Every structure is written in C-alpha cells, then in structure tokens.
Amino acid sequence: MNRKETRALTAGLPLNRREFLKTTGAGLTFAVVLGPAAFSAAKPSYQESSIGAWVTIDTDGGILILNPAAEMGQGSMTALPVILAEEMDADWNDVRIENSPIEPELYGNASFRMIMLTVGSFTVSGYFDQLRMAGAQIRRVLMDSVAREWNVPRAELHSEPSAIVHSSSNRRITYGEIAAFAESPSELPDISESDLKDPESFRLIGRSVPRRDIPAKTNGTATYAMDIHVPGMVYGMIQRSPVHDGRPASYNKAEIQSLPGVLTTVELDYGIGIVAETIHDVLKARNVLKIDWARGAQADGFNSRDSQAEYAEIPGSGRVEPRSVTHTGDVPRAMRRAAKTYSADYLSDHVYHAQMEPLNSVVSVTDSGVEVWAGSQAPYNVRTSVARVLDVPLENVVMHQCYLGGGFGRRSVSDYVVEAAHLSKAVKKPVKLIWTRPDDLQYGQFRPMNLQRMEAGVDANGTLTAWFHCIVGDGGGLLTSGARIPFYGIPNQNIELCSMSHGVRLKHWRAVGHGFNKYAIEAFLDEIAQDQGIDPLEMRRNLLKDSPRALKVVEAVAEMADWGQKPTNGRAFGMAFAERSHSLAAAVCEISVDSDGQIHVHRFWCTVDGGIIVQPENASAQIEGAIVLGLSSTLLESITLSDGSVDQSNFHDYKLIRMSQVPEINVSFISSKERPSGIGEPGVPVVGGAVANAFLALTKKPLRHMPFTPERVLEVLG
Amino acid sequence: MAIEFTLNGKPVSVDVPSDALLLWVLREDFRLTGTKYGCGRGQCGSCTVHIDGQARFSCRSPMSAIEGKSVTTIEGLSPDGSHPLQKAWISGQVPQCGYCQSGQIMRAAALLQENSSPTHEEIVTHMDPVLCRCGTYNRILRAIESVIEQG
Numbered sequence A: 001m002n003r004k005e006t007r008a009l010t011a012g013l014p015l016n017r018r019e020f021l022k023t024t025g026a027g028l029t030f031a032v033v034l035g036p037a038a039f040s041a042a043k044p045s046y047q048e049s050s051i052g053a054w055v056t057i058d059t060d061g062g063i064l065i066l067n068p069a070a071e072m073g074q075g076s077m078t079a080l081p082v083i084l085a086e087e088m089d090a091d092w093n094d095v096r097i098e099n100s101p102i103e104p105e106l107y108g109n110a111s112f113r114m115i116m117l118t119v120g121s122f123t124v125s126g127y128f129d130q131l132r133m134a135g136a137q138i139r140r141v142l143m144d145s146v147a148r149e150w151n152v153p154r155a156e157l158h159s160e161p162s163a164i165v166h167s168s169s170n171r172r173i174t175y176g177e178i179a180a181f182a183e184s185p186s187e188l189p190d191i192s193e194s195d196l197k198d199p200e201s202f203r204l205i206g207r208s209v210p211r212r213d214i215p216a217k218t219n220g221t222a223t224y225a226m227d228i229h230v231p232g233m234v235y236g237m238i239q240r241s242p243v244h245d246g247r248p249a250s251y252n253k254a255e256i257q258s259l260p261g262v263l264t265t266v267e268l269d270y271g272i273g274i275v276a277e278t279i280h281d282v283l284k285a286r287n288v289l290k291i292d293w294a295r296g297a298q299a300d301g302f303n304s305r306d307s308q309a310e311y312a313e314i315p316g317s318g319r320v321e322p323r324s325v326t327h328t329g330d331v332p333r334a335m336r337r338a339a340k341t342y343s344a345d346y347l348s349d350h351v352y353h354a355q356m357e358p359l360n361s362v363v364s365v366t367d368s369g370v371e372v373w374a375g376s377q378a379p380y381n382v383r384t385s386v387a388r389v390l391d392v393p394l395e396n397v398v399m400h401q402c403y404l405g406g407g408f409g410r411r412s413v414s415d416y417v418v419e420a421a422h423l424s425k426a427v428k429k430p431v432k433l434i435w436t437r438p439d440d441l442q443y444g445q446f447r448p449m450n451l452q453r454m455e456a457g458v459d460a461n462g463t464l465t466a467w468f469h470c471i472v473g474d475g476g477g478l479l480t481s482g483a484r485i486p487f488y489g490i491p492n493q494n495i496e497l498c499s500m501s502h503g504v505r506l507k508h509w510r511a512v513g514h515g516f517n518k519y520a521i522e523a524f525l526d527e528i529a530q531d532q533g534i535d536p537l538e539m540r541r542n543l544l545k546d547s548p549r550a551l552k553v554v555e556a557v558a559e560m561a562d563w564g565q566k567p568t569n570g571r572a573f574g575m576a577f578a579e580r581s582h583s584l585a586a587a588v589c590e591i592s593v594d595s596d597g598q599i600h601v602h603r604f605w606c607t608v609d610g611g612i613i614v615q616p617e618n619a620s621a622q623i624e625g626a627i628v629l630g631l632s633s634t635l636l637e638s639i640t641l642s643d644g645s646v647d648q649s650n651f652h653d654y655k656l657i658r659m660s661q662v663p664e665i666n667v668s669f670i671s672s673k674e675r676p677s678g679i680g681e682p683g684v685p686v687v688g689g690a691v692a693n694a695f696l697a698l699t700k701k702p703l704r705h706m707p708f709t710p711e712r713v714l715e716v717l718g
Numbered sequence B: 001m002a003i004e005f006t007l008n009g010k011p012v013s014v015d016v017p018s019d020a021l022l023l024w025v026l027r028e029d030f031r032l033t034g035t036k037y038g039c040g041r042g043q044c045g046s047c048t049v050h051i052d053g054q055a056r057f058s059c060r061s062p063m064s065a066i067e068g069k070s071v072t073t074i075e076g077l078s079p080d081g082s083h084p085l086q087k088a089w090i091s092g093q094v095p096q097c098g099y100c101q102s103g104q105i106m107r108a109a110a111l112l113q114e115n116s117s118p119t120h121e122e123i124v125t126h127m128d129p130v131l132c133r134c135g136t137y138n139r140i141l142r143a144i145e146s147v148i149e150q151g
C-alpha cells in the first residue's frame, strides 16, 4: 500500500495516539478524533489501541466507524454506527465497522457514567445523543475544510451521502477527497441540538440497515472467544464447588497430574483447575478429578423449595424488616375504606441465563503483559479485574472483545476471565478455559426465586384505590426491579421488599426483576378485573387514563390483536402491560390448554413504544426474541437447589423452549420522535402476565406460580 | 491412532484418541470452529454436522465411528457461503447472537437434501432438536420456507 503522511484532525488527541496515527501507514488516512470535549484531555491508558477515534476516513473514501458495545445478538454493532453515519452523512456502503478499544474515557456510554457496559437495553438509547453529536461534528469539520479550500461560505455548502456539494458552482467533493487536504481545527466545532438533522430527513435511522454481523453468522466465520486459537495455547477446565462459596478440602492431585497431557492442577478458592495439552486430555482428566469439599458455606443445607414455601410467612410477621420501594398515600386507610379487598401470593422460581455459548475465555499471561480474548458485556471490568488479581498495571492488560454467544446479563461479570488468568499464570502459556454446559448451569448466577404478596382495595365502582406489594426473597435490587407501577393511577401504594439471604449466586437476567414482578402485577390486576366483571382492557384504560403514552400502547396492541373478538373453542386471550428500560410494551396472547396440562400459546401480539426506532427490523427481532425467551421462562424454566447444590445440569432437565412451542408473533412499534429507549428487554416482562391472564380467561383459575409447568397447571385445574 | 475420513470433500487423517469426540476434533484439531459446543449431550444441536449426508450431533460422535465417513461442516456447506439457506438467513436477518446458527443451517440443509418440499409440520419436527436462546425460531422457519418456495 501507498505509504504517505497521515493527516489527522487531532483535536484533543493524546500525543502518543497522534504519533500512532502518523505511523500506522495503512494508506493515507484522515482521522477525526471526536468525543465529548470533556474527554479531550483523556490520558492514554491503552498502549495497544489500534485507532483512538470514533471515525477514520481513508482517502479512497472508506469510512471506519468504531463500535463501543458488546455484540451479543442485539445488533447494536450495526445500530450505533448507523446513528453516527446518519449525522455525518456517510454513505452506508462506505462504512466499515470495527470494535473500539476498551477505553471508557473515550468510548464509554455518556448517559451511563461513561462506562463500557452493555446491559439494561441502554446501548442505543445511551449512545444516541453522543453519536449524533460526534457525527455532526465530523460533518461540520469536513464542511469547514471544504469552505476554506474553495473559499466559499460554509452556508452555501450542503452534504450528500459521503460528499460535500456547492450547488451554485456545481462542485462536488467526496469525503475521501477531502481527507487528502483537510486541516485539523484547534478546537472541535460547537454543535447545538438545532444543527442536528430533523428526524424527518433521516436516511438511515428508522430504515432497517442489514446487520453487519449476520453474514459471518451464517457461514461459521463469526469469531466467539470459544473459537480463538493462539500459538502455544493449552486447555483448561475447572471443577467448581457445587455449593456456592464451598471450598475444596482435598483432591486426587497426584493421580490427575500423572494423566497424559496434564500440565498442572491449579487450586482456586472455590475449585480445582486442570490445564492440559489438548482439549481431549483436559476432558478426560476432568472426568477423573475427585474433590472432597469442606462444609461450612452459608448455602450448605439450603433447599430452595422449602425456603420458597416459607416465604409466605414472612410479610407482616416481623421476622424481616421490610424495606420500602415506594410509598404514596395511606394504604391502610384506603384498605379499610375499600368496598372490597383482594389478596394473592405469586411465586417465581430461580431462572438460568442459558446463553448458548457456555462461558469461556482465552488468556495469555506473559512477563510483558496479559492478553485476553473474551466476549464480555463488561470489557473494561475484564481488564481491571485481571489487572487486580494478577497485580499488574492496567495498561498491561489488553482485551480483545469477541462476539458473545448470548449474554442476557451473565456476561457482565468477569469470573470466567479471571479464572483463565489464574490458569495461564500457572503454566505461563495461553490457556483456553472452557466451561462445560453443566459447569455453566450449575455454577450459574440465577434470576432469584421470590414470592410476591399482592393486596388491593377497590371502591364501589371497582376502581383501584389501594395497592400493597411485598416481594420476599434474596437478591435486593434484582427483586425490586419492575415492582413500581408508575403508569397506573392508584392513589395509595405501598411497595416493599423483605430481603433474605441464602448464600446462592444471583444475577441480572434479561429484564431483571421485571420478568416476575410484572407477571404478578398484571396477573393480580386481571384477577381483580374478573371478580369485578370488568374487561381487562377496560381495567387498564381506567388505570392509564393519566398516562396517554402508555394508554396508546395498550390501545394499539388491542387493535392489532382485535381484542374483544370471540375466541375459538378452547382458546382464550390475555393481555399485559409493562414498562422497561424507559420503553412501554403491551401484549396480547392466545392460548389453549391440553389434557396433560400443557399450555399452548398460539399467537402473540406485542406493541412497543421505544421512541425513535433506529433499526426497525432488528428491533422487531429483539422483541420477538424477548417474547420467546419470556415464554420459555414462563412455561418451562426452573432451577432448584437441594442441600445448596443445583439439581439440574443440562438441557434435558433444564428445558428451553423449542421451535414447536413458539407461537406466531406479531410486533408493532408506536411511531415516535422521542429519543430511543431500550429495545432488548421490554418484550420479556409482558409475557408472564399475558399467559396467566389468558389462562384465567380460559379456565377462571389463576396461575400463581411461574413457570406454569403441566404439573402446576393440572394442580390448579384440580 | 490415525483416523481417516473425508472432511468437507477432502480426505484427511488425524491422530487423536479413538474416543475423542468429533466436535472437539473439528474445532480444536482442524480449527473448523463454525461447529459449536452447546451442551455435549445431544440436547441443543449447536454442534450439528452432516455425517454421510445425515444431520448428526458431533458432540455425540466418537472418532472411532467417523473412520471412513464423510463429514460436512458449515464451512463446507458451500464454498462461499452462498447455499440458498445461507442467503435466506441473511435476507431474513435470522441470526442474533449467531451461536446456534451453524447448527440450525446444517440441520435445515440436511432436511432439504432429503425432501425438497417438506410441510410446515415436517420442518418444525425436524428442526426441534436445535435450540436458539435468542428466540430466532420464527425467522428460521420463514427462511427455510422461503427457500422451499423458491424451489
């Protein structure tokens, strides 16, 4: 390639980075380094970074845009560059996408404390303003350069995809051509919101650009950490304590170390690692490994079924001091004055992430530094965690982000990388650490089981006046997420948590507590509606009358599903509403129940108000996927523990939904000019309630324990 | 022990224990990493390959049973990723995380090789062994049906 001097617009670019851009020499490049001005003085923390900018424009017109977020299936690897390309007015065909370095001070999510963490459906919504601004700044810099070059006022110029045009002189110049002469401004141009495009004139946002990761995901070339090979790499596995926090007392060390190919064993606080030459060797040694575990962990003796059964005794018992989640009005008074009061308990079981790619990572610890290959929702946490446990400077830890074979909240902790760092350090070779499926399941971090005590009072018109909701379980904020009902106009509300501790691993799971809280809330509402003889849609219309945006979503799904139609024999419809990640979702589903107690979901409709939908086709796929995952957890999924150990081990006893159980799904979005809100999760919370409510409509019996397995259904039906 | 078989149309020989599993031999010895590990016990289908033209779980296939057989992986399904199913997967924007999709495509391809016009029910029954945690099932179904419609 032709090596020429690199011309760079280097506003705020740290010196070493500027030097780096000059010397990379990948052809003639023009780098615009942009970020919020506040970060222009960012110290370089990452010596190995390839390019320290959001965007690089090559003189041949190629435009490289960096993606700061983990791509775990949600499609933001394409959606984020679309936002930047929109305001920059880049021709999408010119755009290449690469992962950004793991440098939060440059690539962090500005509305999320500048951290690099792909969670909570915050990626597109969080980066939206930031990337529009960066794109607009780049476009302004390009225009200013052309204005100077042609000696015309900038106001006479306009942009077209990847080009600047001066209409009155009929001149047109491409971004690639501009890259050849552009000068760097001493300061980034000031852009105000009014300089941004009117959403009406968006060419890319809202138009469904095909996802860039998809072709590689159809031919086996997409690289997950599991697929990494580095020279000299060996293989590691770890037998972890079946009881959380349990410690190995002894193990057959000599026997394991004498097995063919075994390089060493590594003693960890909570397990024993084996490192061997080949995958075949490590799998064999793993089968021979025998560990005696010391007792004394908090979870020893824990039985999840027994504990869950005891939850019902907790609210009001004084055994646990409740913590208020939210409190308005005077609930006891309103309950006393109510024409009728209601009370019901809802239960949900532990749920496992079951991302299809079991946890794994490749780590190479050498004297000069540490290299990590992993798929992580929290790549910066990977770097800091590895640096901490190995006691090496942060800048010596390089993280290569890979595709994630699913995250769902499990991959935002770094346990599976830190472990590989320990193993690699022990053998001084790169180690690929693989968790088997049983490892991944049994050492999972679960959405916590819980009980929801729901109480309500209605006046003589059947209007809800009092609302009490007490959540019982272990998990703190994991349990309270979604417990609030900000859109429902109930004047007296008391929502609280009775927090327990069982000593088991718990974690965020797609949509966190919304999955079970919204189920309990929506199911309880329909039980009241049914008793009062009110149609579930009418009930929600009343509750949402002061929340027009939410009401619109409910009305839209009711219309799409033709709510009120007479169901065919043996079928019924149910509805639910939920807010999540600042988006609003409403759903209707149609079910039947067979004589074995199996619920069949035939059709599912979901309407979402997620503000501006950057990638409608992909957003639709996200909602579809969330509904499928929601159905899986609603109908099938349950983790139980006996004597502190997980009872299930693989997909034969922890069943996931399969193609034959998936309904026809229809998704629609409310057209909006509001800034985007979350899309990855809002499809989940509406599922449990919609299914329970359809069941109630069909059988007049409530389903109060999720998942709604055939055994539980038969029990309810008597 | 050297085991000889045909891999993506080429004769190969590999020196691994005879009880080594095809899945890991493909992934770690041949570095054909398109075939994925998901469960190791025939429950998820991520590891699906063709053995003598049939869809099989490579995680359940010891190398002793592969001697002399013909194995096709996602990398060998078409030379350039242009199998009609692969094209339909792209135009239907099927994959999300993508991890299950090699298995999905290989399983679907085996069906269409045997039966160029399966019914909806036949497709669903055939595809049921392959899990997708991202919930892309309906798009998979539509993509397969679009290939069938195009003949």
Ligand code: FES
Residues within 6 Å of the ligand: B036, B037, B038, B039, B040, B041, B042, B043, B044, B045, B046, B047, B048, B057, B058, B059, B060
């Ligand atoms: S890995 Fe073979 S079926 Fe799951």
Ligand code: FES
Residues within 6 Å of the ligand: A073, A356, A405, A406, B095, B096, B097, B098, B099, B100, B101, B131, B132, B133, B134, B135, B136
């Ligand atoms: S696309 Fe993620 S598991 Fe199927």
